[in-house]
Amino acid sequence: MSDHITLVGNVVGDPEERATRGGDPIAAFRLAVSERRFDRERGQWVDGHTNYYAVSVFGELGRNTLASLHKGERVIVAGRLRLREWETDVKRGVSADVAADAIGHDLRWGASTFRRTARSAAAADADSSNSSANDIAPGGDAWAVPGEAPADPRDDGATVAVAAAHESPALVEVGDTTPF
Missing domain, CATH: 2.40.50.140 (Nucleic acid-binding proteins)
Incomplete structure (x- = not known):
């Protein structure tokens, strides 16, 4: 126990x-x-x-x-x-x-700095065998929102387009930030 x-x-x-x-x-x-x-x-x-x-x-x-x-x-x-x-x-x-x-x-x-590690091929294979193709959004990320994959906001100078749920789309400029 x-x-x-x-x-x-x-x-x-x-x-x-x-x-x-x-x-x-x-x-x-x-x-x-x-x-x-x-x-x-x-x-x-x-x-x-x-x-x-x-x-x-x-x-x-x-x-x-x-x-x-x-x-x-x-x-x-x-x-x-x-x-x-x-x-x-x-x-x-x-x-x-x-x-x-x-x-x-x-x-x-x-203060602490977060750095995402690269996933091993074995871990990626294990994850893909546990989920169906319908569960994974385009781009292969099971946690992504369906639709076109946005640019990584951590990349220098990246601009991410965000379509508002309302009438007009909006552009949001994202600098060197971490999503956490």
């Missing part, structure tokens, strides 16, 4: 690349989550107890994690929590492991 959990904390060390038995990549890192509270008597913020989580990230998300995260960065991790009991000759304990479903930088502490 696993529980869904969202954690906000600091990456303890640079993510390490590991592999499954089948050779698929895994990114693994430890996450420190500290309680921080305001002490009214002292009039200042104080750190409380710190919990440590072992985070495993699989597949394409794992590859992106290896390229994006570094020691000390503040991140938000959403995934499945699994408590694992362990024992050695000297002691025994419980480890909190998280299989991540989503990871992102905590933007309260800094």
